[in-house]
Amino acid sequence: MLKFDSGLFLQAVGTDAIAEREKIERIVDEISAKGFSNLFLIGAGGTIAMMYPYEYLFKSSSTLEVHAEIAAEFMVMNHKHFSKDSVCIFASVSGTTKETVAAAQFCKERGATTIGLVANPETPLAEIVDYCISTGHEKHSFDTFFIHLYMLAFRFMRNNNEFPLYDQFAKEVALLPQALLRSMEAFENRAEAFAIRHKDTDYHMLVGAGSLWGNTYSYAMCILEEMQWIRSKSIHAAEFFHGTLELVEEDTSVILLKGEDETRPLVDRVEKFAEKITKELFIIDTKDFALEGISEEMRPYFGISVNWAVLNRISAYLERERNHPLETRRYYRKMEY
Numbered sequence: 001m002l003k004f005d006s007g008l009f010l011q012a013v014g015t016d017a018i019a020e021r022e023k024i025e026r027i028v029d030e031i032s033a034k035g036f037s038n039l040f041l042i043g044a045g046g047t048i049a050m051m052y053p054y055e056y057l058f059k060s061s062s063t064l065e066v067h068a069e070i071a072a073e074f075m076v077m078n079h080k081h082f083s084k085d086s087v088c089i090f091a092s093v094s095g096t097t098k099e100t101v102a103a104a105q106f107c108k109e110r111g112a113t114t115i116g117l118v119a120n121p122e123t124p125l126a127e128i129v130d131y132c133i134s135t136g137h138e139k140h141s142f143d144t145f146f147i148h149l150y151m152l153a154f155r156f157m158r159n160n161n162e163f164p165l166y167d168q169f170a171k172e173v174a175l176l177p178q179a180l181l182r183s184m185e186a187f188e189n190r191a192e193a194f195a196i197r198h199k200d201t202d203y204h205m206l207v208g209a210g211s212l213w214g215n216t217y218s219y220a221m222c223i224l225e226e227m228q229w230i231r232s233k234s235i236h237a238a239e240f241f242h243g244t245l246e247l248v249e250e251d252t253s254v255i256l257l258k259g260e261d262e263t264r265p266l267v268d269r270v271e272k273f274a275e276k277i278t279k280e281l282f283i284i285d286t287k288d289f290a291l292e293g294i295s296e297e298m299r300p301y302f303g304i305s306v307n308w309a310v311l312n313r314i315s316a317y318l319e320r321e322r323n324h325p326l327e328t329r330r331y332y333r334k335m336e337y
Contacts, residue, residue, distance in 0.1 A: 001188055002316050006181055012140040014177030017147040020133055021170070024148060027131045028155040031113055037085035038065035039156065040107075042074055044099040046222040047091040050145060052214030053304045054153045060210075060262065062157045071103035084111030089152065092116070093141045095123025104128045115152070117145050143180070143312075146305045147173065165297055175293035176302055180309040183289040187310040194282060195317030201280075202231055204253040205244065207270050209237035210263030211300065215307050219257075223315050227326040237266035245273060252278045257311075258285040259303040284310060 039058070041051035048070050055068035067081060071090075074082075088107040092100045095118040105128055108114050116129035119138040126132040135144040150173060157163035198204075204224060208216030213236055220234035235244045248254060254274045258267045274281050286303035289310075294302055319326050331337065 001192060002320060004184070004313075004316075009140055009143075009181060010177055012135065012137060013143045013147065013180065014174075016136055017144040017177070018174050020148060021151055021173075024133060024151040025155055027115065027133075028152060028159060031087055032156065032159040034113075035085070036087045036113065037083060038067065038081055038087070040074070040082065040086055040088040040112075041066065041068040042071050042088055042100065042103050042107075043091050044071045044097050045226075046142070046218050047093075047097070047100065047145075049214045049218030049222065050091060050142065050149070051089075052217065053211045054149050056211050056213065056261075057153055057301065058157070062160060062162045064156060064160055064162075071097075071099040075099075075103055075106050082107075082110075082112070086112045087115070088112050089115045089149075090117065090125060090129065091145055091149075092123075092125050093119045093138055095120055095125040097125070101125050101128065117148055143305065143309060146308065147176065150301065150305075168295065169298060169301075172294055172298050172302075176305060179289075179291040179294055179302075180305055182292065183306050184309050184313050186289060187284075187313055191310065191313035192317045194314055195321045198253060198280075199318070199321035201253050204230065204232045204255055205248070206232060206234050206255045206257065207237050207240055207267065208234075208257035208259075209266045210259060210261045211304050212257045212259040212261075212307055215304065215311065216257050219311050223311070223326075226329070226332060227315070228318055228322060228324055229330075237263065237270050240270045241273075248274060248277045250277065250279055253280045253282070254278050256281070256283045257307055258283060258287070259300065259307065260286055261300040261303070 043051050051068040055066055058066040090100050090104050101124045104114055104125055108128055114129040115131045116125045117133050118126045119135045119141045121132055121134040133148055135141045154163050154166055154169050158166035206216050206220045217234040220232040224230040224232040256267055256271055286306045289306055
């Protein structure tokens with residue numbers, strides 16, 4: 001098995017992430033008191049994928065108007081819901097992502113309120129936004145961003161009198177990092193076995209829905225394609241039967257990401273179909289993880305973080321088995337495009 005620095009993980013995703021809660025509450029309370037018309041969740045690549053789960057949470061749990069937008073497209077589409085009364089939330093690990101920085105500048109110049117999630121506060125994105133929330137380090141920054149986005153989303157809902165579980169959330173989110181660590185440990189053998197079996201597999205289908213759709217999209221594109229150069233396709237479970245099902249064969253790798261929200265039956269339907277066809281069905285189900293201290297009410301929400309944490313263990317083993325470092329690129333930030 002691969003050595004994993006659990007202490008560093010708990011420091012980054014636990015102590016450091018949770019420490020930002022009061023700051024985040026102050027930011028959201030100040031914005032809520034001033035008033036706003038809507039929320040925009042803006043990113044590029046992995047960070048727009050990261051926003052999709054929270055767009056889903058807002059749409060399924062709140063009447064607040066929320067839009068998740070790809071940074072580059074947002075800037076050219078003349079979005080009719082965007083105005084100086086919008087609140088725009090951005091994320092960039094490096095704080096230098098060209099499209100995200102440009103979009104933040106675009107929104108700032110038009111008078112919107114801007115919030116940036118970054119690893120390093122001394123970066124272009126951090127310097128542009130009205131409010132900067134920093135992880136302080138790049139390691140485990142995505143896991144930390146997820147926790148900060150929970151805090152932002154649920155505080156905005158709470159201030160809109162729509163999230164009565166807020167106090168319960170605030171208590172349980174402090175327990176989440178330890179629950180994530182235990183989940184990764186429980187998944188370790190499966191992660192390693194998957195990587196060994198599929199080190200030479202050249203195509204994967206990834207299927208998800210609801211709060212896990214963003215993870216599905218991100219893992220296929222940003223991890224398998226960008227970081228491992230493996231062809232993949234992300235398919236929404238509700239759309240799987242409108243085309244993609246015809247490509248499933250006996251040896252097709254189909255990875256199902258199952259959560260515990262309202263869309264679970266959509267993934268169940270794909271499972272029932274796929275298990276009749278392929279011998280390479282791999283299911284990652286958040287229900288399989290104990291999540292000590294996390295209530296049944298909060299599990300559907302925290303499944304976003306659980307799913308991403310265990311997927312990262314597959315990434316680590318693919319890196320080892322394929323002798324392909326996750327940092328290796330051919331084109332991304334290597335050439336002009």
